[in-house]
Amino acid sequence: MSWEEHFNRWNQFDQLDIKLQEQLTDLYNDEEKLKEAFHQYLTFGTGGMRGIIGPGTNRMNIYTVRKAAKGLATYLEEQGSGFKYRGVVVAYDSRYMSLDFALETAKVLGKHDIPTYIFSSLRPTPVLSFAVRHLGTAAGVMITASHNPPEYNGYKVYNEAGGQLPPGQADDLIEKVNAVEDELSIPVLEQHELEDEDLLRWIDDRVDEAYLDELENVALNRDVVKEQADNLNIVFTSLHGTANELMQTGLKEAGFNQVHVVEEQAEPDPEFSTVASPNPEEHQAFELAIRKGFDVGADVLVATDPDADRLGVAALNGEGEYQVLTGNQLGALMLDYILTHQSEIPDNAVMIKTIVTSELGKAVANDYGIETMNVLTGFKFIGEKIEEFSQTGEREFVFGYEESYGYLVKDFSRDKDALQSTVLASEMAAYYKSQGKTLFDALGELYERHGYYLEDLHSIKLEGLDGAEQINSIMEDFRENPVDSVEDLSVEAVEDYKAGTRTYVVSGEEESIDLPASNVVKFILSEGCWCCLRPSGTEPKIKFYFGVKGKTREEAESRLQQLKGSVLKRIDTQIIS
The missing domain is CATH 3.40.120.10 (Alpha-D-Glucose-1,6-Bisphosphate, subunit A, domain 3)
Structure with a gap:
């Protein structure tokens, strides 16, 4: 669908949440904001989803949360007989709508006869991770946008081991979430129904004590x-x-x-x-x-x-x-x-x-x-x-x-x-x-x-479709034209985590990297130095990591300045061009 079709679908939905309808009405005369809110579905990736709170398919709201919860319910149902009945534990932080999003998760899961345990007040992420194993639930959900600005919230899913989903499990869940076609029509139970049927169970301080x-x-x-x-x-x-x-x-x-x-x-x-x-x-x-x-x-x-x-x-x-x-x-x-x-x-x-x-x-x-x-x-x-x-x-x-x-x-x-x-x-x-x-x-x-190890991180924000294309272009350029030297530092190996290979520059020897595929390139330089490029998984940024070693702080600082300056000068040229 086009963004206009998504917008019309929401605008014509007569049961749309009243607050969201009011916010949507405020956007009627701002086509750019409407387009941003509806041009895509908010991405549910390997780390869950995170976005600005508000109306739209590309925003955090009760309907996009219901879509994520519906995908989670389907995922749990396919894990085998009885697995879902262990339930899901949900925690939330101090952000706007956090408790609302926790309850919306329970409303969707309850429709699938999946019990939900929700903390009676906000809790840290590590306590949620602990609670999954302590309570023996099938999964956990943390409502948080970590340290993002106030207008954001997010949704992270944890497996039965209390960890965020690794790639295989994450891919399976993402497929289930993306398969939900209409986020507005997902059936839910109301809170009183959940409590009457013992599908919503509030957690007090007993998990904290443990x-x-x-x-x-x-x-x-x-x-x-x-x-x-x-x-x-x-x-x-x-x-x-x-x-x-x-x-x-x-x-x-x-x-x-x-x-x-x-x-x-x-x-x-x-x-x-x-x-x-x-x-x-x-x-x-x-x-x-x-x-x-x-x-x-x-x-x-x-x-x-x-x-x-x-x-x-x-x-x-x-x-x-x-x-x-x-x-x-x-x-x-x-x-x-x-x-x-x-x-x-x-x-x-x-x-x-x-x-x-x-x-x-x-x-x-x-x-x-x-x-x-x-x-x-x-x-x-x-x-x-x-x-x-x-x-x-x-x-x-x-x-x-x-x-x-x-x-x-x-x-x-x-x-x-x-x-x-x-x-x-x-x-x-x-x-x-x-x-x-x-x-x-x-x-x-x-x-x-x-030895003196120094590191630095430089991020470049490139928003929108043009920004995404620039990020991809930068990554491919460094793959095709690797860094070869920086001042007195030579490049000894190139690690391409997308291809899963480590190539030694002098010998040309190639070996496999036993890690999941990821859009990351790392250059291993002489004297214990390195630099690495990777697009952010949660923001429209490309990140440049630098690490150096020196016998003295002065030597390390000099190498860090040289390495960072050389790489970023090349990036400036690419972005300007």
């Missing part, structure tokens, strides 16, 4: 926490999201007595009114935490994103200023701390990271004789490996992380978990304080031992 019991096992050095309990000052902010109450309880139970909450950001707020972006990757999100930190003399500042799967940490640097650690830096510090404080490291232990995450983690793992496993970008691939290990027993998971501020310490969750990470980061801060050090002092020691 999760908090597991959270206590994150601790590695209780003695140092006890010693520093009254000395270590922690500033915590949930950035108007889901983590505040659980995180305060978790830190208290872990033994931390001096936790100072950023009160202006403690209450859930769908507008995220005190920050430009509720994203701990963005340093501006720490402004109020930094102010609080100086007021209370904090040793460490911690910030979770709205659904509490990502964690940002800031600590005092050598100039006495609070500086935010990168995801690569914090992940390497966590890994080193875990391996240093484990009483016994299993022979089959493995650390998992993504292909765009710093090689510093691998250097740390090598130092302890631990295998490093690389997976594609996306924490679902880490969760998939953890489940595989739990089934086969051939590997022992010790830690997993990605550069975009996602970490997993213990596998009772199967997605990145900022609550676990906050407890571990706080314990690390206590340990290093007991030695008269900060987290930045510890990072400096890591660099001295393993």
Whole structure:
């Protein structure tokens, strides 16, 4: 259908939700906005769907949510007799319409006799991941748009192992969702019918209590926490999201007595009114935490994103200023701390990271004789490996992380978990304080031992159909005309994850990459340097990742500048032309 046909179908639907009809009426005289709202169906991809809230087939609303839930119901019904009766657990964050979308999911699933468990109030994503396995449900749904702007919401589906769907399962579900032809006519049960038939079951704090019991096992050095309990000052902010109450309880139970909450950001707020972006990757999100930190003399500042799967940490640097650690830096510090404080490291232990995450983690793992496993970008691939290990027993998971501020310490969750990470980061801060050090002092020691690893990320936003074509053109150009050298760095290998091949430049030898196909190209350069290109899976962007190593910080900084400058100069030329 054309966008006009989709619009007319909605506009002529006499049972259209009243609020959506009013919003649609407001758009009557704005053809460009109508076209954007109706020119396609909101994409349901491997990570679920995410979009702007409002009327239209390309928007998040009760009808596009019903379409996703209908596809999920069909998917569960085809998994075998009785599978669907285990039900689906649903959690939601602080965004607009989150509870409404959770209830719409239950209304559709209930029509298929699939029971739905919904939390009675908002919960973090890692608690949803935990709840799937704890309750033994067939699947889970998290209503969240993570750290996107306030006008967005989203829909993520989890499998029975508590992880986001890996490619095979995701493809099957996507097919079922796309097969739903008319989102407006999907039959539903009303909330009172669901409750009368025991198809809607509200979850209180019993899952929280079980999760908090597991959270206590994150601790590695209780003695140092006890010693520093009254000395270590922690500033915590949930950035108007889901983590505040659980995180305060978790830190208290872990033994931390001096936790100072950023009160202006403690209450859930769908507008995220005190920050430009509720994203701990963005340093501006720490402004109020930094102010609080100086007021209370904090040793460490911690910030979770709205659904509490990502964690940002800031600590005092050598100039006495609070500086935010990168995801690569914090992940390497966590890994080193875990391996240093484990009483016994299993022979089959493995650390998992993504292909765009710093090689510093691998250097740390090598130092302890631990295998490093690389997976594609996306924490679902880490969760998939953890489940595989739990089934086969051939590997022992010790830690997993990605550069975009996602970490997993213990596998009772199967997605990145900022609550676990906050407890571990706080314990690390206590340990290093007991030695008269900060987290930045510890990072400096890591660099001295393993070399100076620096990374950077550059994103280019290219919207619309023209933008999508430009992104594809850039990717194909780099495939056909690979990077060959940058200053004194030569390219040693080209990894094309779409073709599944690694080609060594000098010998021409080619070998297979044992990972799912993905539109990613990575160039491995000499001296431990690399760069990688990949289109974003959730936004109209192409991302450029850069990683370098140097014997000194100055050498690493110089190489990073050269590598980034060389690649982006080529990109500027392509976009201008």
